[in-house]
Amino acid sequence: xxxxxxxYLENEKQINTLYNELHEFMKVKETEIHxxxxxxxxxxxxxxMEERDKKIEAIRDQQISKESETRRAISELNIVRDQVNRIxxxxxxxARSESFTIEDSEIHAxxxxxxxxxxxxxxxxxxxxxxxxxxxxxxxxxxxxxxxGKCLFPESLLKVDRDYGIxxxxxxxxxxxxxxxxxxxxxDLRAYLDRNKSTILAMLVQNYQQVKExxxxxxxxxxxxxxxxxxxxxxxCGFFYTKEEARNYTRRSGFMGEHQEPVKCPLCKKVMVxxxxxxxxxxxx
Ligand SMILES: [Zn+2]
Numbered sequence: 001x002x003x004x005x006x007x008y009l010e011n012e013k014q015i016n017t018l019y020n021e022l023h024e025f026m027k028v029k030e031t032e033i034h035x036x037x038x039x040x041x042x043x044x045x046x047x048x049m050e051e052r053d054k055k056i057e058a059i060r061d062q063q064i065s066k067e068s069e070t071r072r073a074i075s076e077l078n079i080v081r082d083q084v085n086r087i088x089x090x091x092x093x094x095a096r097s098e099s100f101t102i103e104d105s106e107i108h109a110x111x112x113x114x115x116x117x118x119x120x121x122x123x124x125x126x127x128x129x130x131x132x133x134x135x136x137x138x139x140x141x142x143x144x145x146x147x148x149g150k151c152l153f154p155e156s157l158l159k160v161d162r163d164y165g166i167x168x169x170x171x172x173x174x175x176x177x178x179x180x181x182x183x184x185x186x187x188d189l190r191a192y193l194d195r196n197k198s199t200i201l202a203m204l205v206q207n208y209q210q211v212k213e214x215x216x217x218x219x220x221x222x223x224x225x226x227x228x229x230x231x232x233x234x235x236x237c238g239f240f241y242t243k244e245e246a247r248n249y250t251r252r253s254g255f256m257g258e259h260q261e262p263v264k265c266p267l268c269k270k271v272m273v274x275x276x277x278x279x280x281x282x283x284x285x
Contacts, residue, residue: 149204
């Protein structure tokens with residue numbers, strides 16, 4: 001064997017030994033790392049994290065209880081404010097309480113579809129409801145029994161939602177628009193109506209009666225003068241804006257918005273009289 005070959009083989013042996021030693025060394029060190037990570041430090045880290053989470057949780061609890069405490073206090077304070085706002089709303093409505101009607105010709109079906117007028121089902125001082133049967137675009141239940149209503153009181157007070165998915169339009173806005181029933185024929189709907197006349201819209205009418213009672217009671221007991229410090233501007237027709245409302249309707253002019261421009265009454269279009277200066281809305285708000 002030549003010296004060169006001998007050296008070659010010898011070196012190979014040494015290289016293998018070095019590799020094997022390195023491999024063993026790495027294995028030992030991996031075990032060491034594993035132990036440092038999972039036995040030595042992981043329990044400590046977990047303990048610290050638990051401690052941290054507990055502290056944060058305690059602070060969150062403080063936030064939650066402060067928030068609910070504040071909300072309770074605010075809703076307590078709002079009881080009187082809500083009462084006064086309701087009174088003010090009713091006093092405003094009084095200025096609007098001229099009589100109104102729902103004309104048969106005000107209601108239109110789309111695309112010249114059939115429309116049948118059934119007349120008033122409810123006709124009271126502050127609430128009118130008229131029933132109509134209107135041809136719809138459904139394949140089977142082709143006709144809809146629909147109530148159109150006008151009421152002095154807003155829908156929110158009557159707890160009724162306006163039905164938007166009805167193919168009609170009105171010349172004058174009806175705040176109440178209720179789809180009562182869809183059926184295949186007009187006579188089905190007429191028969192349905194005969195059977196259910198007293199229960200149809202009963203909830204709505206009942207809510208109305210309560211609101212009306214409350215309204216009559218309030219406009220009997222209170223005058224706008226009782227709330228003058230809350231009034232922004234008044235019209236001679238009786239309508240007024242509260243300071244808060246007036247802020248939204250008041251235009252200001254001048255370089256710094258120092259001139260308050262007169263507000264026009266939405267009912268009779270006369271210039272309303274300012275009761276006191278109305279706080280200016282912050283710029284960029
Ligand atoms: Zn007016």
